[in-house]
Amino acid sequence: MNHSENAYRFESNNNKIAVVTNGTAIDTMEYSVKTYMEAIAEVYKSAGLDIFGIELNTRNLLEIKNSIVSLQQDFGAVLIAGIKAPGCYQLLNMVKQELTIPVILEVTGVAVAIGATILNISKDKNKLLNEMRFLCLGCNELKRAVLEQLFLIGADPSLVVSCRKGGFEYAAYASHFSDIVMVFDFQYEHIKRIAMELPSNPVLMLLSHNLSDHISKLAKVRPDAFIIPYDSIQSESIEAALSGPYLLRNAIDQKLKKITPDMLKSASMSLVEFAQSNRLLPELMDWRSKSVF
Known part of the structure; x- marks a missing residue:
């Protein structure tokens, strides 16, 4: 067994999610999503994941990218949140090229x-x-x-x-x-x-x-x-309880380096079955979500 496999077995990094933001989505800089990250931390625990908020006081995407890449060995995955478009998508494309751990956007x-x-x-x-x-x-x-x-x-x-x-x-x-x-x-x-x-x-x-x-x-x-x-269908409810954490949980458990399009497609199609006859959306915190992603 190599060193990376030992690290995965005995360290808790694989359960730690870095939530990276600069708060520009509502233009109040890095403090704007602090409350949001604290709120979803408990929900992410349903997938056995611990949220660590990283608020960066910069609008420079290259600086944010370098910060994420330099910290990646301390985390199992990265969630990019509260960064204004199109910057969030540009940042996602930048970090995907260098990260060896999964990364998704908050809106995914x-x-x-x-x-x-x-x-x-x-x-x-x-x-x-x-x-x-x-x-x-x-x-x-x-x-x-x-x-x-x-x-x-x-x-x-x-x-x-x-x-x-x-x-x-x-x-x-x-x-x-x-x-x-x-x-x-x-x-x-x-x-x-x-x-x-x-x-x-x-x-x-x-x-x-x-x-x-x-x-x-x-x-x-x-x-x-x-x-x-x-x-x-906002991120504090359905996404946080059913989509985001279990997408990352599945990717981490399978030791994947990225969230694939097939995973995203399968996730939507699986969630369809959770809705009842009088609902178009699954109920919040449906226990079956653990078996989907």
Whole structure:
């Protein structure tokens, strides 16, 4: 048995997760996600993982990358959290090239849960996922991870329309043919106009905390709509309890150097089975999550 195998057997590093942030996601620098990391630490313990927060007072991605790489031997995996897009994705690509331990973004687990939700919606609508049409409005840190997960689980990229705030007129036209509208960041008046143009029984996914105040107003505009707020799939709940920790736990136990696309796809498809007949999302802290990842 070599030294690395002895270290894995007898040291606790394989249970330690470094949560690295600079707090730029909400632009208050490194202190902005401290409370969040403390909150999810107990949830991550369900997978036998210990969270160690590393708050870096820098916006320089190269400095953050060097810090992560230099500390990797003290941890079993790395979670990148609270770093503004596109910087978080650039940092992920940078560290992947040098790390010998798994690394994921905070939003990756959220995207896995959203993927499971969309698979259940396709079942509810009796449509194949590759036949469903999606309209994505606005942009935030979550959008890229969600789209990547959407394509992994089988959505047709040619049936996904993505519009930023300047593309309102085209979005309003595309809404006539959309099965699911995912709103990442958009003005309410534009969302309202688009909601009015949607076909019967539409699905609206509001994928930002900033949109929570609009739920009741949209429900009045479209009482037949199924509205899924971000609070029901946010990282503090479904992701933290079902996706993030068990993805890392599985990768660490198998001594993998990275989280693979097949693992992410399998995670979404497995979570589908957890939802009950009257739910699109699995319940928080479902004990079966330990057997999925």
